[in-house]
Amino acid sequence: MTTHDEHAHPELGFWRKYIFSTDHKIIGIQYIITAMAMAVVGGVLSMLMRLQLGWPGTLWPSLENIFPTGFAGGVMEPGFYLSLVTMHGTIMVFFLFTAVLTGGFGNFLIPLQIGARDMAFPLLNALSYWTFLLSCITILGALFATGGPPLGGWTAYAPLSAVPAMGPGQGDGMTLWIVAIALFTASGLMGGLNYVTTLLTMRTKGMSMMRLPLTQWALFITAILGTLAFPVLLAAGILLTFDRIGGTSFFVPAGLFLADGTLIDHSGGHPLLWQHLFWFFGHPEVYIVLLPAMGIASDILSTFARKPIFSYKMMVYSMSAIAFLSFIVWGHHMFLSGMNPLLGSLFTLTTLLIAIPSAVKTFNWIGTILGARIQFTVPMLFALGFVSTFISGGLSGIFLGTSASDIAMHDTYFVVGHFHLVMAVAPLFAAFAGIYFWFPKMFGRMMNMTAGKVHFWISFVGVNCVFMTMHASGVAGHLRRIYDPTQYAFLEPVYGMNQFISISAFVLGAAQILFLVNFFASIWFGPKASVNPWNATTLEWTVPSPPGHGNFGPELPVVERWAFDYSVPGAKEDFVMQTEAPARVESS
Amino acid sequence: MEATVGEQERILASPWGGGTNPFGTSWGKFMMWVFIVSDALTFAGFIVAYGFMRATAPAWPAQDEVFSMGLITFMTFALISSSCVMAIAVGAAPQGRRSEAVKYLWLTILGGTIFLGSQAYEWAHFIDEGYRPWFNPVMPEVPQFPAAFYVMTGFHGFHVFTGLVLLLYTVIRAHMGKYTGDRVEIAGLYWHFIDVVWVFIFAFFYLL
Numbered sequence A: 001m002t003t004h005d006e007h008a009h010p011e012l013g014f015w016r017k018y019i020f021s022t023d024h025k026i027i028g029i030q031y032i033i034t035a036m037a038m039a040v041v042g043g044v045l046s047m048l049m050r051l052q053l054g055w056p057g058t059l060w061p062s063l064e065n066i067f068p069t070g071f072a073g074g075v076m077e078p079g080f081y082l083s084l085v086t087m088h089g090t091i092m093v094f095f096l097f098t099a100v101l102t103g104g105f106g107n108f109l110i111p112l113q114i115g116a117r118d119m120a121f122p123l124l125n126a127l128s129y130w131t132f133l134l135s136c137i138t139i140l141g142a143l144f145a146t147g148g149p150p151l152g153g154w155t156a157y158a159p160l161s162a163v164p165a166m167g168p169g170q171g172d173g174m175t176l177w178i179v180a181i182a183l184f185t186a187s188g189l190m191g192g193l194n195y196v197t198t199l200l201t202m203r204t205k206g207m208s209m210m211r212l213p214l215t216q217w218a219l220f221i222t223a224i225l226g227t228l229a230f231p232v233l234l235a236a237g238i239l240l241t242f243d244r245i246g247g248t249s250f251f252v253p254a255g256l257f258l259a260d261g262t263l264i265d266h267s268g269g270h271p272l273l274w275q276h277l278f279w280f281f282g283h284p285e286v287y288i289v290l291l292p293a294m295g296i297a298s299d300i301l302s303t304f305a306r307k308p309i310f311s312y313k314m315m316v317y318s319m320s321a322i323a324f325l326s327f328i329v330w331g332h333h334m335f336l337s338g339m340n341p342l343l344g345s346l347f348t349l350t351t352l353l354i355a356i357p358s359a360v361k362t363f364n365w366i367g368t369i370l371g372a373r374i375q376f377t378v379p380m381l382f383a384l385g386f387v388s389t390f391i392s393g394g395l396s397g398i399f400l401g402t403s404a405s406d407i408a409m410h411d412t413y414f415v416v417g418h419f420h421l422v423m424a425v426a427p428l429f430a431a432f433a434g435i436y437f438w439f440p441k442m443f444g445r446m447m448n449m450t451a452g453k454v455h456f457w458i459s460f461v462g463v464n465c466v467f468m469t470m471h472a473s474g475v476a477g478h479l480r481r482i483y484d485p486t487q488y489a490f491l492e493p494v495y496g497m498n499q500f501i502s503i504s505a506f507v508l509g510a511a512q513i514l515f516l517v518n519f520f521a522s523i524w525f526g527p528k529a530s531v532n533p534w535n536a537t538t539l540e541w542t543v544p545s546p547p548g549h550g551n552f553g554p555e556l557p558v559v560e561r562w563a564f565d566y567s568v569p570g571a572k573e574d575f576v577m578q579t580e581a582p583a584r585v586e587s588s
Numbered sequence B: 001m002e003a004t005v006g007e008q009e010r011i012l013a014s015p016w017g018g019g020t021n022p023f024g025t026s027w028g029k030f031m032m033w034v035f036i037v038s039d040a041l042t043f044a045g046f047i048v049a050y051g052f053m054r055a056t057a058p059a060w061p062a063q064d065e066v067f068s069m070g071l072i073t074f075m076t077f078a079l080i081s082s083s084c085v086m087a088i089a090v091g092a093a094p095q096g097r098r099s100e101a102v103k104y105l106w107l108t109i110l111g112g113t114i115f116l117g118s119q120a121y122e123w124a125h126f127i128d129e130g131y132r133p134w135f136n137p138v139m140p141e142v143p144q145f146p147a148a149f150y151v152m153t154g155f156h157g158f159h160v161f162t163g164l165v166l167l168l169y170t171v172i173r174a175h176m177g178k179y180t181g182d183r184v185e186i187a188g189l190y191w192h193f194i195d196v197v198w199v200f201i202f203a204f205f206y207l208l
Helices: A004-008 A014-019 A024-054 A061-066 A078-114 A122-143 A172-201 A214-246 A271-305 A312-328 A341-353 A355-369 A378-401 A403-409 A413-443 A449-475 A489-525 B005-013 B027-056 B069-095 B098-128 B144-175 B181-207
Strands: none
Touching (some): A024 A078, A024 A122, A024 A413, A024 A489, A078 A122, A078 A214, A078 A271, A172 A214, A214 A271, A214 A312, A271 A378, A341 A355, A341 A378, A413 A449, A413 A489, B027 B181, B069 B098, B069 B181, B098 B181
């Protein structure tokens, strides 16, 4: 527990201050930078995939030097392609999105925005980061495992994942995958315990739940989702490990043959069980990624529209509704895995119900910016980009959530386009918005806004070129995980589309280098930031940039109003800080 | 939502208005509650997986022919009794009745040890009869039966073991005089949780 006499403590050395820190701000930044490093790896993997899909079978002698087995003979190996798919998905879902949004922004923002000096258990928090780093190293280790990285997809479907002899990467690579995910789960649990406890018990005076910024509500609900969903994945992972090393048959049915004709010595298990357990975690995971993005976007939209958020209460209720519904929709991932059609209709119903709270949120965002004199800053552009991609990606989800149309679309690029827009690009844009927005508070300097605008526009056009086109190629029948589309004559019309997607993806990838350069250069060379560069209202903007250890001065702030007092009639400025007491005029 | 003085007074007076823990507990205790919810979901995952396997299995052994129900009843009784004495320790600790708390903590540890010992005996017996996680000597068509047994009781036994370590730590701290009623309560919450989980395993795996 941090008390204010710690202000008198001498400055800590570099290692204690920036590396082995228990300060939530440093831990948050550590999460963000680690996740950025993982994003670079995940991004490079996707570029390699696009290289193969755009120009299948082309000779790349230079790549053979880097990946002697993956590009044996200069051409990408099919198994290597599947490993790329698997590792890209795993790294991006867990080690980028979950980490940057809950680990990064959660740690950095929760104490600052609720008026606390640190998390409830700073040491547990630090432990959570170091466990996360260990899991990052483990998953990167899977890239170099004997036999290659796992190739069963980020969903690790059994029995492919349950029998080490199934494929070259399903041995050590898959084992490392499970270990990495288990470590990640442990790290997430430590973080989640801290977030829930801190948010409920450490709010400063006057910070009632209904005065929390929406980012905080989102992080709170996300932490609850995480503590409920991840343990189920852990249970599934333990059972999977037993299948792999203990010889049990939880997920492996009888009568399976390996590619070389050997009969597997397992019987009685059921691959569907893995899918049920995985997706019971997997669908809430979508919202573990999306909810913080929604919260961040809501706060930023309101700030730069200079208007209060439209219908704060409905925002909170709809987030809660989404969180609840996310636990009863997992079957829509399994419509084609063998499901009673009646059950399929039920899952269709619950899935489409999510459209209601999602639409409530979307209309509220539009209501917030409607008629506003919008300040088109970089964070605002990315927040608007979030809303846009959330709508595009969300709408195509309706086709996939309906079992009848999903039967046609399943396992095509329509699915790939859909989930990338809605749960990869949208959260990514919100994360960018958050980084541009809170960067001054993190490092005391501003990022370069011209570079930021270029970054936004290339990214925004780029993602639409990539993922909207994928919707089209998916409807044309382009299957999801195929290594070489030229093997299928009926796909001939989409070869051109594939090349267009690939070129767009390369441009999109290159634009992210601009962001990375901007980020790291601005840490040292950016213009100094003032206390409140965006004229925002929340508590973190009342303290110096960057805030000192313990965040607030000798006294914790007292909150007097909600977080959205923008353009209040009669106020001196177009924003009123949360700490500003209401006028002592008797209310009429 | 215009800020008014009246609203501020109402919020400051409310336990949820910030500046105070609305549950009136220590952070540690609240955190233990959240952890228990989370851990319960892990067990739920196992129990659901077990139910799924049993529902899809061609047959399932009659438990009373495989296990000694007397032993299971005895170890269940030991664990539930340990939970009862734990409750007495938790009641005594915050009121400063230290020696009473310490005595009942030791009794809890005794109950937990008896449970774990019986489980070890049961496992040894089971292994002796040829049951392996991948092999069922009596009903070879359902290897899931011993697999579920080893995983579920093993994971629960591991929890009992960690619970015992936690209790030992608590009781040693209590002997050193460095104990708070809150610590005992937190350990107690965990111990009761383990007990409740066992009730579910006992009901679903041994009885049903």
